[in-house]
Amino acid sequence: MTEKNRLDKRIFELHANVCKTLSHPKRLEIIDLLRDEKEMGVSEMAEKLGITKANVSQHLSLMRQQNIVKTRRDGVAILYSLANPKILVAYDALRKALKEQLEADGKLLENFNMNSNSTKQHWEKIYQTKDTVREVSWYQDVPKTSIDLILSTGVDKNANIIDIGGGDSKLADKLLELGFKNISILDISAKALEKAKTRLGEKGKSVIYIEADILEFDTESRFDIWHDRAAFHFLTKREDIIRYVEIAGKLIKPSGYLIISTFSMNGPKKCSGLDITQYSEDSIKNTFQKNFSHIKSFEEIHATPFNTKQNFLFNVFKRR
Numbered sequence: 321m322t323e324k325n326r327l328d329k330r331i332f333e334l335h336a337n338v339c340k341t342l343s344h345p346k347r348l349e350i351i352d353l354l355r356d357e358k359e360m361g362v363s364e365m366a367e368k369l370g371i372t373k374a375n376v377s378q379h380l381s382l383m384r385q386q387n388i389v390k391t392r393r394d395g396v397a398i399l400y401s402l403a404n405p406k407i408l409v410a411y412d413a414l415r416k417a418l419k420e421q422l423e424a425d426g427k428l429l430e431n432f433n434m435n436s437n438s439t440k441q442h443w444e445k446i447y448q449t450k451d452t453v454r455e456v457s458w459y460q461d462v463p464k465t466s467i468d469l470i471l472s473t474g475v476d477k478n479a480n481i482i483d484i485g486g487g488d489s490k491l492a493d494k495l496l497e498l499g500f501k502n503i504s505i506l507d508i509s510a511k512a513l514e515k516a517k518t519r520l521g522e523k524g525k526s527v528i529y530i531e532a533d534i535l536e537f538d539t540e541s542r543f544d545i546w547h548d549r550a551a552f553h554f555l556t557k558r559e560d561i562i563r564y565v566e567i568a569g570k571l572i573k574p575s576g577y578l579i580i581s582t583f584s585m586n587g588p589k590k591c592s593g594l595d596i597t598q599y600s601e602d603s604i605k606n607t608f609q610k611n612f613s614h615i616k617s618f619e620e621i622h623a624t625p626f627n628t629k630q631n632f633l634f635n636v637f638k639r640r
């Protein structure tokens with residue numbers, strides 16, 4: 321080892337020791353008390369920090385060993401000050417970085433809440449103002465493909481099934497008619513769920529209605545079937561898509577099924593006036609590949625109530 325290497329190693333060791341000594345909030349507070357070349361005795365520090373004198377002395381003793389503070393006798397009093405005021409430069413730089421990070425986190429949270437609120441407002445307005453049979457493009461009288469895919473998994477009638485972004489869809493009606501007993505409908509819109517609840521009436525009394533943004537959803541329940549028709553594709557930010565995949569991965573039982581349909585590459589680029597992400601078989605496989613085995617994908621044309629056509633991609637995955 322060269323002399324320079326030896327010196328570098330020694331500096332790393334000293335650096336680590338100083339960091340270790342400073343890894344206590346009270347010791348960091350002591351540094352702050354001693355800024356601007358202040359000198360202070362143990363009693364004054366104890367009062368300012370709200371801890372006992374014995375406690376302050378322990379901290380100061382450690383800080384002295386690492387040459388962070390030094391002492392000076394003034395009559396009977398022992399006064400402490402910073403041994404090397406340059407330590408404040410590092411201290412302040414770290415605090416500034418942490419403060420910036422906290423502010424950035426705060427902004428992220430604010431953005432997330434803003435997005436979530438505006439998504440909710442959009443969907444509440446849709447369900448408050450539109451007739452869900454005649455005036456929304458996604459309406460289906462019988463969600464036949466979804467039902468066929470659910471039946472093709474062979475799950476029994478006690479299977480725990482959730483319809484993500486189920487809105488006012490008739491999927492739950494058909495599943496109940498088929499004898500399925502454990503059905504949940506999740507939607508961001510309270511109005512959509514209210515419509516579904518009113519329509520299902522007495523026969524839907526066992527249904528669990530969950531008003532939530534899927535990106536904030538968590539539960540103790542685990543699902544045998546996770547169905548999503550035209551809700552996932554509204555996620556256009558990478559971090560939101562990753563979050564959805566993680567949530568589905570967590571909440572679908574091992575060997576459970578994910579039945580998910582989106583607009584295909586030949587489908588519209590918007591839905592309900594909002595941007596969506598189109599998927600191909602390859603891109604959806606890639607999106608869910610971490611936790612899911614791909615079973616099949618196929619395209620299907622949906623005829624809207626306005627006699628236009630929308631190209632959907634249906635996909636079935638199995639949770640590994």
Ligand SMILES: C[S@@+](CC[C@H](N)C(=O)[O-])C[C@H]1O[C@@H](n2cnc3c(N)ncnc32)[C@H](O)[C@@H]1O
Nearest residue numbers: 443458485486487489507508533534549550551
């Ligand atoms: C195009 S509609 C499809 C409704 C239903 N799946 C169907 O096939 O009839 C999309 C649905 O997803 C819901 N939705 C949109 N973003 C959501 C989110 N982040 N979390 C939960 N639901 C959401 C909407 O309120 C709406 O009911």
